[in-house]
Amino acid sequence: MNKKEILEKFSADPERYYNVNLFEDQGFERRSCIVCSRFFWTLDSERTKCPDHSDDTYSFIGNPPTAKRFDYTQSWKEVESFFVKNNHTSINRYPVVCRWRDDLYFTIASIVDFQRVMGSKVVFEFPANPLVVPQTCLRFKDLENVGVTGRHFSSFCMIGQHSIPNDNGYWKDECVNLDFNLLTEQFGIAKKEITFVEDVWEGGGSFGSSLEYFVRGLELGNAVFTEFQGDLSDYKTLDQRIIDMGAGLERFAWITMGTPTAYDCCFGPITEKLIGQAGIDANSSVLTPYFTEIAKNLELYEDLTQVRKNAIKTTGLTDEQINRIITPLEGIYLIIDHIRTLIFAISDGALPSNVGGGYNLRIMLRRIVSTMDRLKLKFDLDEIIDIQIDYLKNTYPELEKTRNDVKEIISIETGRYDSSKQRMQKIVSKLNKEPKVEDLITLYESDGVTPEYLKEMKVISEIPSSFYSKLSDLHQSKKQKEQVNLPLEGIPDTELLFYNEDPREFNAKVLKSFENFVVLDKTAFYARGGGQEPDHGKISGQEIVDITKHGNIVVHEIKGEIPKEGDVVSCVVDTKRRDGITKNHTSTHIINTSARSVLGSWVWQHSAFKEEDHARLDITHHSALTDEDVTKIEDAANSIIEKAIPVKIENFDRGTAEQKYGFRIYQGGVVPVKSVRIVSIGDLDIEACGGTHVANTSDVEQIKITRTKRIQDGVVRIEFVSGDGAKEFVKKKQQDSENKEKEEKLREQEKEKRLEQRQIVKERIPVIAKSLLECKQGRTTIDEITVEVIESGKANFCYSDSNNYDDVFHIGLGEVLCKSDPNMIYCGLFEQGEKIRVIVYAGDDISKEKSAGDIVKSISQILGGAGGGSPKFAQGGGTDKSKKEDAIKNAKSMIIE
RNA sequence: GGGCCGAUAGUUUAGGGGUAUAGCGCCACGUUCGCAACGUGGAAGUCGAGGGUUCAAUUCCCUCUCGGUCCA
Structure with a gap:
């Protein structure tokens, strides 16, 4: 059935479908x-x-x-x-x-x-x-x-x-x-x-x-x-x-x-104002015929450029007239139109982002900026917003309230566009060859450089036709939500006790039981929903693992033996868990309104999750939260708790609630029933919500934000705890900071020690080196370092196998010795934990014949390890400490031969 | 939710399995009546955290944290 068929049928019987009294x-x-x-x-x-x-x-x-x-x-x-x-x-x-x-x-x-x-x-x-x-x-x-x-x-x-x-x-x-x-x-x-x-x-x-x-x-x-x-x-x-x-x-x-x-x-006075600023002749006689032609041609051609071409031809406009009048006018119209849309969208709580509808807003803002760039027009966006709101508020007075918020968001987004443009330019300038499809996808996915942009910058001549298909393959949803079909036909809706007396213990009749699932005629167990996790507890002594809602039927999943259909079972709700979840749920509402009052009108709940001992609230916001933001939100939330505001729950007809409270009530999303349950905290926060709540904000006791995170563009996650959880968190935090302090102190001490050692090394090395270099003939040992001086012109060998020295010392000493004596080879061995390490330094001259690297390789092999380095400096090591003597002997034989 | 990139001295950063780079800033000395500039010298780093591989990891691998960024 398509429109054409319907029209044919209806137009065949105009008396029935179209003729109205007026026509008669x-x-x-x-x-x-x-x-x-x-x-x-x-x-x-x-x-x-x-x-x-x-x-x-x-x-x-x-x-x-x-x-x-x-x-x-x-x-x-x-x-x-x-x-x-x-x-x-x-x-x-x-x-x-x-x-x-x-x-x-x-x-x-x-x-x-x-x-x-x-x-x-x-x-x-x-x-x-x-x-x-x-x-x-x-x-x-x-x-x-x-x-x-x-x-x-x-x-x-x-x-x-x-x-x-x-x-x-x-x-x-x-x-x-x-x-x-x-x-x-x-x-x-x-x-x-x-x-x-x-x-x-x-x-x-x-x-x-x-x-x-x-x-x-x-x-x-x-x-x-x-x-x-x-x-x-x-x-x-x-x-x-x-x-x-x-x-x-x-x-x-x-x-x-x-x-x-x-x-x-x-658009009101803004149009004339911008046309004036751009210096366009708005009274030009070409405008009426040109735009009349455009309007007429629009029906004739699909392609807009063709429409434009034809209108130009018919009206005989010159290139000069097009460039001076038409093109800038089109730009100005676009800018004003797009800003007007952004005013409405941002006022009503949408944010430019890279997802969903928000992406359209981002595109529009970018079109505004790039149009200004292209036409070399410099307009003050704030001024345009002001003048438009001044005009629009005659019809839509509510826009006045969000005037500053709109300006703030647009200025943030404009700044982002500038930096992203610079980033794209930088990435593009680094490309040194024509990218392949795979490269294009990487560029798009990881850097956000669109192939359109690359084409515009003449990096590629055409966008490969396989680009979009490959891209969509890549994003093909990997996980498919599995749909469970439970045998629930004919079972009446479960009576929900938690909306009324909400008992912690009750008896109920088993209407159906299968596998691990139980359906009761009534229940006080809260089923998973609205971001609130399900209750736990026991049904005739058996532990509940999960509770879900299927339509209006609540299904309890239990561990262990399931009761028989028709039985009356005793049920006990896990009170501690429920209380925790309930506090966290009310806290979610409190934080939501606190965040909105601290950050701005664009803050809406994006999603939420409430567990017994923690909860999180995702809100729409343009930037990551600063520490200051977090403190302010937390303070605002806690002041709501201190004020001990009653939490009121009322049921309304959906339409009535919308008219009475506006669309702020839909924080948690669409409500699929005619009657909505309105949870209000004074007039601070009014939401349609099916969850469990405390009677008074003071019952929450305390709220502590534990962490915040930007989870996607335009959405910030606030993780928090409330009630006892908050108290525990504060206590733990204090302990942590104390531990941290201790650790820091320890670290400071270690650092001091290190510096001290270094100082000693620095002061001692020249002294030891001097004494060693003064040794003229044969073998001398000073401070556990042995030097063997062979007849001049040949290699001098100096070594130490004392564990009193570390790598810094050996490297330092080796360097000093070899600098002073170009025929010196220094070899330091020392134990480090389970291992033994070796450092070899060779003077400038000797290193040409006997490479430190070779010596180290050889020694390390004996020690059961490996090593390497340059001819002048090398290090290595091994695991066999007992071969220390052999290693020295080997080194000596290699050097002296 | 997924991908990519990053974290090195006060700061900006280079590098890459084997002694950790440089500029700016800082300190001292020299030149100067003094400053700037210049010259010389110096201090300053557990190379984000934790594990693993290795004789040896800042570098390679894994996990985490933080930051950036892109896609859905």
């Missing part, structure tokens, strides 16, 4: 486009083509069809007042970070606001009916169009008009009526200008007809009537029909203003 009342005619045969409804008897092929396409540029001019802010005021006047509730926009659906990172349409997960199904939950909402939506599909086409944005405001047909809401007739009146009455567009095009919508298993409305080729809105489910041959009406009318606010503004691009009338 006003006398709309249904026509088929003479170009594409698409069906549309119009009051204009001359109109023979659908809006896509119409001759008046984009003729509003430079000549708007309305008497009044409304900019972005004013357009929303008009829309809002119209719908409110017509009994709609105006709802504030929802966050652009879509935390209530885990299949979406960003909010991409107004209808998404009201979609909730229920088990595995998506359902609609409306806070009012009917309603209208100015929903900021983020879309990153056509980023390359932004700034160029005149109408593509990375974020835009979707006017959402939503209704459920019941006592309060309405269906098709009323919807189209309202939309028509909005255009004609509120915006003053002539009735003949408005064209409705037949279309369909399909997705998520349901489908329905839709009417797109156009004015002069510009699609202003699309009213989707989600009505059916099933197959095209056999479908039935949904229990919950809804109207999803989405319209682009930017386009409403554009059509009333008739500016060359939608950008010119939607």
